Amino acid sequence: MIRMKVLIAEDEPVAAKILQRSLESMGYEVRVASSGDEAWELFDREPVRLIVSDWMMPGLNGLGLCEKIRDRKNTPYTYFILLTSQETGSDNYDLASHAGVDDFLTKPLDRATIKMRLRVAQRIQRFTTEIHQLKEYISICANCRKIRAEDNYWQTVEKYINEQTGSHFSHGICPGCAETYMAELDQLVCEKSRPMLTVGKV
Numbered sequence: 001m002i003r004m005k006v007l008i009a010e011d012e013p014v015a016a017k018i019l020q021r022s023l024e025s026m027g028y029e030v031r032v033a034s035s036g037d038e039a040w041e042l043f044d045r046e047p048v049r050l051i052v053s054d055w056m057m058p059g060l061n062g063l064g065l066c067e068k069i070r071d072r073k074n075t076p077y078t079y080f081i082l083l084t085s086q087e088t089g090s091d092n093y094d095l096a097s098h099a100g101v102d103d104f105l106t107k108p109l110d111r112a113t114i115k116m117r118l119r120v121a122q123r124i125q126r127f128t129t130e131i132h133q134l135k136e137y138i139s140i141c142a143n144c145r146k147i148r149a150e151d152n153y154w155q156t157v158e159k160y161i162n163e164q165t166g167s168h169f170s171h172g173i174c175p176g177c178a179e180t181y182m183a184e185l186d187q188l189v190c191e192k193s194r195p196m197l198t199v200g201k202v
Helices: 013-025 036-045 062-071 090-099 111-136 157-165 175-193
Strands: 005-009 029-033 050-054 079-084 103-106
Touching: 005 013, 005 036, 013 029, 013 050, 013 111, 029 036, 036 050, 036 062, 050 062, 050 111, 062 079, 062 090, 079 090, 079 111, 103 111
Parallel strands: 005 029, 005 050, 050 079, 079 103
Antiparallel strands: none
16 A cells, blocks of 8 residues: 655654654655755655644745645645644635645644644545546547446446536537527528529429
8 A cells, every 4th residue: 555645844843753653653755854855856856745734944944845846737626734723813814725735733732633634635636536547547538528437337427427426417508509599590591582483393
């Protein structure tokens, strides 16, 4: 079984070591950076799908790190958990959310809470991976637009998406198709309304 990689960004050595041991005991593969700048270098060299970062660090802080990760091109979605103090106010939480932070953990850290949040992160990561695969690997007929599912069974786009994601569709006609359809309908009406020509005997 492949262990999920987690990057920790924490400038306080004792806190970093405690968090590292906790995550490793849960089965994660952990890398530790002692600053935001070091965390960015590690991530830029080898992106991971999960980051736990302190907010206040010298140099690049947690928000700056999150923003750089969100701005990195061609990067699979990374779930970002920010470590905050109990005194953090709602305005700061709002600021962090706008920077792209997904979740928050309050210091001092509680093992049960960390475990629960990481499980949520893994579920979200699985969902984003499934969506990415859905976008990348759909086989669709060039003629009738049906999608090939398992066992070489072909089904409509609507049914396939519904089974994969639970989404439902409402149907309508786009302006371009409506214009084409109306033009064809007008032509048909005109053809039917033309008088029939009969050929008489000489």
